Amino acid sequence: MSAFGADAVKSSFGTVWRELVFWGRSDGLDWIFVFKIILAAFLAMWISMQLRLDQPRTAMMTAVIVMQQQTGLVLVKSIYRIGATIAGILVGLLLLSLFAQEPVLYVLGLAVWVGLCTAGSAFYRNFRSYGCVLAGYSAAMMGQFSIPEPTAFFSIASTRLTEITLGILCAGVVSDVVFPRRLSDAITSNVQNRYREFIAFIRASLSGAAGRAELDSMRLRLVGNVLSLESIRSNAVLEDPEIRGRDLRLRKLNSEFMAVTTTFSSFQHLLKRLTKNATPAGQALTSLWESFGETVVTKGEIPANADAAHQAARRIAAFRAVLGRRIEEVRKNIAADGDPQTVLDFATAVELLHRFLRELHAYTRTYATLPNAENEPNTPDDIDFSVRTDPVVALLSGGRAFVGIIVIGWFWIASAWPYGTSALTFVAIASALFASAPDPSRNTNRMFIGHLAGLVAAFVYKFLVMPDMDGFALLCASMLPFLMVGLYIRTRPGLVDIGFGYTVFFIQMTNPSNTMQFNPVDFINDGCGVLVGVVVAGVMYRTMIPVAGSWLKRRLARQIRHQVIMACFDPLAGLGNRFESSTRDLLHKQAAVQKIENEQDRRLLTLMFSVVEIGRAVIHLRQDAVALRMPQPLADSVQESLSATALFFRRPSATFHDAALDRVTNAIKTICLETESAACACPQNVLNRMLTSLHLIRTALLDEDVLVAVTTDGPSTNLLGVIPHAA
Numbered sequence: 001m002s003a004f005g006a007d008a009v010k011s012s013f014g015t016v017w018r019e020l021v022f023w024g025r026s027d028g029l030d031w032i033f034v035f036k037i038i039l040a041a042f043l044a045m046w047i048s049m050q051l052r053l054d055q056p057r058t059a060m061m062t063a064v065i066v067m068q069q070q071t072g073l074v075l076v077k078s079i080y081r082i083g084a085t086i087a088g089i090l091v092g093l094l095l096l097s098l099f100a101q102e103p104v105l106y107v108l109g110l111a112v113w114v115g116l117c118t119a120g121s122a123f124y125r126n127f128r129s130y131g132c133v134l135a136g137y138s139a140a141m142m143g144q145f146s147i148p149e150p151t152a153f154f155s156i157a158s159t160r161l162t163e164i165t166l167g168i169l170c171a172g173v174v175s176d177v178v179f180p181r182r183l184s185d186a187i188t189s190n191v192q193n194r195y196r197e198f199i200a201f202i203r204a205s206l207s208g209a210a211g212r213a214e215l216d217s218m219r220l221r222l223v224g225n226v227l228s229l230e231s232i233r234s235n236a237v238l239e240d241p242e243i244r245g246r247d248l249r250l251r252k253l254n255s256e257f258m259a260v261t262t263t264f265s266s267f268q269h270l271l272k273r274l275t276k277n278a279t280p281a282g283q284a285l286t287s288l289w290e291s292f293g294e295t296v297v298t299k300g301e302i303p304a305n306a307d308a309a310h311q312a313a314r315r316i317a318a319f320r321a322v323l324g325r326r327i328e329e330v331r332k333n334i335a336a337d338g339d340p341q342t343v344l345d346f347a348t349a350v351e352l353l354h355r356f357l358r359e360l361h362a363y364t365r366t367y368a369t370l371p372n373a374e375n376e377p378n379t380p381d382d383i384d385f386s387v388r389t390d391p392v393v394a395l396l397s398g399g400r401a402f403v404g405i406i407v408i409g410w411f412w413i414a415s416a417w418p419y420g421t422s423a424l425t426f427v428a429i430a431s432a433l434f435a436s437a438p439d440p441s442r443n444t445n446r447m448f449i450g451h452l453a454g455l456v457a458a459f460v461y462k463f464l465v466m467p468d469m470d471g472f473a474l475l476c477a478s479m480l481p482f483l484m485v486g487l488y489i490r491t492r493p494g495l496v497d498i499g500f501g502y503t504v505f506f507i508q509m510t511n512p513s514n515t516m517q518f519n520p521v522d523f524i525n526d527g528c529g530v531l532v533g534v535v536v537a538g539v540m541y542r543t544m545i546p547v548a549g550s551w552l553k554r555r556l557a558r559q560i561r562h563q564v565i566m567a568c569f570d571p572l573a574g575l576g577n578r579f580e581s582s583t584r585d586l587l588h589k590q591a592a593v594q595k596i597e598n599e600q601d602r603r604l605l606t607l608m609f610s611v612v613e614i615g616r617a618v619i620h621l622r623q624d625a626v627a628l629r630m631p632q633p634l635a636d637s638v639q640e641s642l643s644a645t646a647l648f649f650r651r652p653s654a655t656f657h658d659a660a661l662d663r664v665t666n667a668i669k670t671i672c673l674e675t676e677s678a679a680c681a682c683p684q685n686v687l688n689r690m691l692t693s694l695h696l697i698r699t700a701l702l703d704e705d706v707l708v709a710v711t712t713d714g715p716s717t718n719l720l721g722v723i724p725h726a727a
Contacts, residue, residue: 029069030491032179037067037487040174041507042476044167049472049514053166054159060507062167064487067175070183074175076235078168080131085164088138089157095139096153106143107409107424111402113139114428119398122435123389125588126231133432136401140428143421186232188370191253194225195309195367198261205268206290216605222261223584223608229254230385230581246370253366255383258580260359266613266696267352273699274345284330285349291326292319292357309368316361323357344668344695351692384574388582390559393552394435396545401431404540408533419529426533431540439547443497444538450486450501451534455527457482457502458509463520466510475512482506505530553600560586560607561710564649567615568642572622579615583608610706611649614697618642621693624686634670638690641667645697652710657701664698 040063048056066081068074091113099106117136121129142157201218233250271285327350404427412420430447434440461482469478486506490499509527511517545551563583567575587608625638644663648656671691675684700706 029181030488033067033069033491034484034487036174036178037064038480038483039178040064040067040167040171041483043174044170045476045512046472047166047170048163051162051166052514053163054156054513055163055511056513057507057511058160058163059167059170060512061504062164063171063174064503064507066168066171069181070186071172071175071180073183073235074172076127077130078172080127081134081168082165084131084134085138085161087135089142089161091135092139092142093153093157096143103409103413107405107413110140110143110424110428111405111409114405114432115398115402117398118401118432118435119394121432122397123391123394125387125389125436126235129436133429133435136432137425137429140425143424183232183235187229187250190225190229190232191367191370194222194229194257195364197221197225198257202264216602219265219609220587220605223587226254226258226581226584227588249366249370251383251385253363253370254385255577255580256359256363256366258577258584260356260363262580262612262616263352263356263359265609266616267349267356269613269703270345270349270352270696270699273703274349284333284346285353288323288326288330288353292323292353309364313361313364313368316357316364320354320357320361323353340672344691347688348692348695348699351689352696383577386578386582386585388559388585390555393555397435400540400544401428401435401537403544404428404431404536408536417529419525422526422529423533423536426530427537428533430534430537434537434541441538441541441546444534444541446495446497447501448531448534448538450489450498450503451505451531453498454486454502454505455509455531457485458506458527459520459523461506462510462523463518466512466516467518479510479512550600553604556586557604557607560604560611561649561652563611564615564618565646567618568622568646572619572626576616576619579619580612583612583615606706607710610700610703610710614645614700617693617696617700618645621690621697624690624693628682628686630682631674634674637663637667637670638694641694641697645701648701649710657707661698661701664694664701668694668698 041060044059044063045056048059053059062081066074066077068077095106095109095113099109114136117132120132121136123129124132142153142160197218201215201222204215204218229250233247233254271289275283275286331346331350405424408420408423408427411417412424417423430444434443434447437443461479465478466475469475483503483506486499486503488499489495490503492499505527508530509523541547560583563579563586566582567579570578587604621638622642625635630638641660641663644656644660648660668691671687671694674682675687675691
C-alpha cells in the first residue's frame with residue numbers, strides 16, 4: 001500500500017472515530033440510559049420470579065420509574081418512593097378497615113386523601129412533590145387490589161412493599177455500577193452553560209441585533225438556570241461528599257448570579273430609557289458601555305474551566321481600574337452641561353455600572369473556585385434559596401383531584417362496573433402526577449397517547465408473541481424491542497410523557513409472572529378502565545381552573561407585585577437573596593418549559609424583572625437608610641416614598657401611581673437639599689447610593705412597559721394616558 005493510501009485510510013478511521021465519539025457524547029448517552037433501564041427492569045423481574053412474588057411487574061415498573069440519568073437522582077427518588085409508599089399503604093389500611101363494606105364512605109375518604117396529596121404535590125417541588133403523588137395513588141392501588149378481598153390486605157401490602165423495594169435496589173445498583181453519571185457533572189455543565197448564556201445575553205444586548213422576543217427568551221432561560229441549579233444542588237448532597245463540600249459555593253454562585261443579572265437588567269433598562277430620549281447622559285454612557293464590551297465581553301473565549309475563569313476575573317478587575325478614570329473625564333463634561341436631571345441620570349447609571357462590574361467580578365471568581373473540593377463553613381442564612389408557592393392554587397389542585405375521584409367513584413358504585421377500581425386508581429395517578437406541571441392538560445393528553453399505544457403493543461405482545469416464548473431468556477429477548485421503543489421516546493424532549501406512559505402501561509398490561517393468564521376480554525376491559533380514568537383527569541384539568549385561564553394569570557401577577565411590598569416592609573436580615581430567589585421562583589412553570597406562550601406570559605416576564613429591579617432598589621435604599629442617622633424630615637420622606645410605592649403595587653391605579661411618583665420625587669429633592677446643606681452630617685457616598693436607588697424607582701415608575709406589566713391583571717384606569725414624559 002502506498003504512503004498516500006495509508007494516510008487516506010488513517011484519515012478515514014480518524015473521521016469515523018471522531019464521529020463515534022461525538023455520537024457517544026450525545027445520542028449515545030440516551031441509548032446507554034435506555035439499556036440501563038432495561039437491565040434494571042429485567043433484573044427486578046428475574047429476582048421477583050425467583051422469589052415467587054405475586055406481581056413482578058411492580059418491581060419492573062418501579063425500576064423504570066425510579067431510574068434517572070444521574071445516580072444521585074435515583075437515590076433521592078428511591079428514598080421518597082419508599083417513604084411515600086409506606087404512607088399510602090397505611091392510609092389504605094385505615095380506609096379499608098373503616099369502610100370496607102361502605103363503598104360510598106370509602107370513595108369519599110380516598111378522595112379526601114388523594115386531594116390532600118395532590119395539593120401537596122402542587123405545593124412542593126422536585127421529589128417532595130413526587131412523594132406526595134405516590135402517597136396518594138398508593139392508597140388507591142391498595143384499594144384496587146384489596147377491595148375484592150379485604151382480608152388479604154396485609155399480604156398484598158407486604159408483597160407490594162417488597163416488590164417496590166426490590167425495584168429500587170435494582171435501579172440503584174445498575175445506575176451506580178453500569179456507566180454511572182454523577183450529578184457533579186450535571187452541576188458543572190449547568191454552571192458553564194449559564195455563564196456562557198449570560199455572556200451571550202450581554203453580547204446580544206450590546207450589539208442591538210437581538211429583538212425583544214429573543215431577549216425575553218434569553219432572560220427566561222437565565223431564570224430557568226437559577227432554578228435548575230438549585231434543584232440539582234438540593235438533590236446532589238446524597239451522592240458525593242465533594243458536593244456537600246461545595247454546597248456553600250453553589251449557593252453563593254446562585255445568589256451572586258441573581259444579583260448580577262438584576263443589576264445588569266437595571267443598567268440596561270436605564271440606558272435604554274436614556275438613549276431613547278437622546279439625553280447627553282445616554283450618549284456618554286453608551287460610549288462607556290461599548291468600551292466594556294470591547295475589552296471584557298468580546299475578548300477571548302467564554303471561560304470553560306477554572307484557569308480561564310481566573311483570567312476573565314483579572315480582565316474585569318483591570319477594566320474596573322481603567323473605568324474610574326474614564327468616568328471622571330466624562331463626568332466633567334456632564335457637569336459642565338449644568339442640567340441637574342442629566343447629572344442625576346449619569347450618576348445613577350455610573351453607580352449601576354460600578355455595581356455590575358463588582359458583582360460580575362465576584363461571580364466570576366466564585367465560578368473559578370468551584371472545582372476546589374475543600375470543605376466550607378456552614379452556609380449563612382442570607383444565601384439560602386427561598387421557594388414561593390401559592391397555597392390557594394395548591395388547594396384548588398387538590399379540589400380538582402377530589403372532584404375527579406368523586407365522579408369516577410359515583411359511576412363505579414352506581415353502575416357496579418367491575419373495572420371501576422382501575423379507573424379510580426388512574427384518575428388519582430393522573431390528577432396528582434401533573435398537578436405541578438406547567439401545562440397539566442397537555443401532559444395528560446400525552447400520557448393518554450402513551451397509554452393507548454402501550455395498550456395496543458401489550459395486546460400484540462401478550463396474545464401473539466408471548467405464548468410462543470419458553471424460558472426467561474426468550475421472554476426478555478421478545479420484550480426487548482417493545483421496551484426499547486417506549487424508553488427511547490422517553491429520552492426525547494417533548495415526548496417524555498408519551499414514552500413514560502407507553503413503557504409503564506406496557507409492563508402493567510403484559511404482567512409477566514411465573515403463572516401467566518391469557519384473558520383478552522379482561523385485558524381490554526381493564527385497559528379501558530385505565531384510559532377512562534386518564535380521560536376524566538384530563539377533563540378536570542381543562543374545565544376546573546385551567547392553567548391557561550386568565551384567573552391564574554391575574555393571581556400570579558398579584559403575587560409578583562406583592563414582592564415589592566415584601567421588599568418594602570419585611571425584615572432586612574437575608575431579605576436581598578430571599579427576595580431575588582422567591583420572585584424568580586414564581587415563574588418556575590414558565591421557566592420549566594423555556595417558552596413564552598402568549599402576550600400575557602410576556603407581560604408576566606416583564607413584570608417579574610421590573611419588580612426585581614424596583615424591589616432591589618428598595619432593599620438597597622432601606623439598607624443605606626438604616627446605616628445612617630438621618631434628619632427626621634429626610635427619614636420621613638424616604639419612608640413615605642416606600643409606603644407609596646408599596647401601595648401602588650398593592651392596588652395599581654392612576655391615583656396611587658401619581659402618589660408614589662410624587663413621594664419618590666420629593667424624597668429625591670430632599671436628599672439633594674441635604675447634600676447641598678453645609679450642616680449635612682451624613683456620609684456623601686451613602687446619600688449618593690440612596691439617590692441612585694430612588695432615581696431607579698422613579699424611572700421605573702415612569703416606564704411605559706413597566707406600567708403595562710404592573711396593570712396586567714386588568715386595571716380600572718389606563719395609566720398610560722396619565723403618566724408624564726419619562727426623563
